[in-house]
Amino acid sequence: MTKIQKAVENQAGVSNVKVLFNASKVRADFDPSQTSADELARVITDLGYEVLKVKVKELA
Structure with missing residues (x-):
């Protein structure tokens, strides 16, 4: 879980990563x-x- 979270967090422009x-x-x-x-x-x-x-939810 931590491995996924850190890998995703290290991408440019990414924040608030939660691995469920x-x-x-x-x-x-x-x-x-x-x-x-x-x-x-x-x-x-x-x-x-x-x-x-992959599902993307756009913020209004």
């Missing part, structure tokens, strides 16, 4: 001008974890 391991979810706020949800999914995949779905 029991729910198999990662939540993070990110600046879309610096990174993307697909890029964050790739970071997690590179750690050896499977990403089943």
